[in-house]
Amino acid sequence: MSTIPHANHAPPRQSVPPHPQWPLLTAAEKDDYKQRIRALLQQQNACLVAHYYTDGDLQELAEDTGGCVADSLEMARFGTRSAATTLVVCGVRFMGETAKILNPEKRVLMPDLAATCSLDESCPAADFRAFCDQFPDHQVVVYANTSAEVKARADWVVTSSIALPIVKALHSQGQPMIWAPDKHLGHYIQTQTGATMRLWDGACVVHEEFKGFALERVRRLHPEAAVLVHPESPQEVVEQADVVGSTTQLIQAVTTLPHSTFIVATDTGIFWKMQQQAPEKTLIAAPTAGIGATCESCAHCPWMAMNALQNLEQVLRTGDQEIHIDPVIRDQAVIPIQRMLEFARTQLS
Numbered sequence: 001m002s003t004i005p006h007a008n009h010a011p012p013r014q015s016v017p018p019h020p021q022w023p024l025l026t027a028a029e030k031d032d033y034k035q036r037i038r039a040l041l042q043q044q045n046a047c048l049v050a051h052y053y054t055d056g057d058l059q060e061l062a063e064d065t066g067g068c069v070a071d072s073l074e075m076a077r078f079g080t081r082s083a084a085t086t087l088v089v090c091g092v093r094f095m096g097e098t099a100k101i102l103n104p105e106k107r108v109l110m111p112d113l114a115a116t117c118s119l120d121e122s123c124p125a126a127d128f129r130a131f132c133d134q135f136p137d138h139q140v141v142v143y144a145n146t147s148a149e150v151k152a153r154a155d156w157v158v159t160s161s162i163a164l165p166i167v168k169a170l171h172s173q174g175q176p177m178i179w180a181p182d183k184h185l186g187h188y189i190q191t192q193t194g195a196t197m198r199l200w201d202g203a204c205v206v207h208e209e210f211k212g213f214a215l216e217r218v219r220r221l222h223p224e225a226a227v228l229v230h231p232e233s234p235q236e237v238v239e240q241a242d243v244v245g246s247t248t249q250l251i252q253a254v255t256t257l258p259h260s261t262f263i264v265a266t267d268t269g270i271f272w273k274m275q276q277q278a279p280e281k282t283l284i285a286a287p288t289a290g291i292g293a294t295c296e297s298c299a300h301c302p303w304m305a306m307n308a309l310q311n312l313e314q315v316l317r318t319g320d321q322e323i324h325i326d327p328v329i330r331d332q333a334v335i336p337i338q339r340m341l342e343f344a345r346t347q348l349s
């Protein structure tokens, strides 16, 4: 196997915002917001496209109103199938941008356009283009967690649920690859496929906090538990997994595996759906503190936490958080995204 060390590129680590301090709502206030949001969705022929990491109230509302709650691949697909003329993406900015790139004729809103992603932030488009230019014979594979401009420079866009088969296919054709931006996911795929990949040096601030040593100790306390790990986690955590997969694949594991207890190494927002699908199972959050940890993280994405009933209702009233993409960038970025969707349709079904 020929592996190439990580690109010697260390983009500045951006500052992570504190979780938004939304006022806590009483049950009656929540119901009131939900009622108003339902009415606004109907009036505007709009639907909610939510990620599993968002607040349970938003996930419930998305399901009850004919929208979807999904991983980033399915969020992209759902938007193209939906008859709604407005998509309200509850998640982070790259998810809204992907929806707009695939559906330029639709209005795409988000509760807060400032909801970014540490992976997206770690990969400025100009630096990335310069990096790619050094390896003109490499296929450029980028994770969906990137800006429209970065996607516009890619040959392939992938999400965590489809990265492995796509890289396998490219590797079988003898293609060397550039991979960006998540070094942990890239390393995992490299070890699984033996592909030649030049890795960008980005990481998810949420998953990087899971600690291998602390996980070992929790596993000793719960030897009966299956360990579920999102591949954005560090190698020493991934190596302890019974299942490594995208958010959807981890939820499926909870419902299909015979285990009654699971240790889950991903954003805790996913527990709402896991518990809904398998209420009888016990879920334990993987540890984020331990030797090497500076503090205990809450394992919840600060940008996903920007989505709330309050700003969802507001954006439906005002329409002020709308995604716009430069048409030239859009026309380039749509190509590698469509390539991924076509691969999923023809190779994985």
Ligand code: 13P
Pocket: 070, 071, 072, 073, 145, 159, 160, 161, 204, 232, 245, 246, 247, 248
């Ligand atoms: P999924 O595609 O698995 O939903 O992951 C998206 C993400 O941002 C995980 O941190």
Ligand code: SF4
Pocket: 092, 116, 117, 118, 119, 145, 204, 205, 206, 207, 232, 267, 301, 302, 303, 304
């Ligand atoms: Fe990005 Fe990590 Fe948040 Fe996912 S959990 S959106 S990868 S910062």
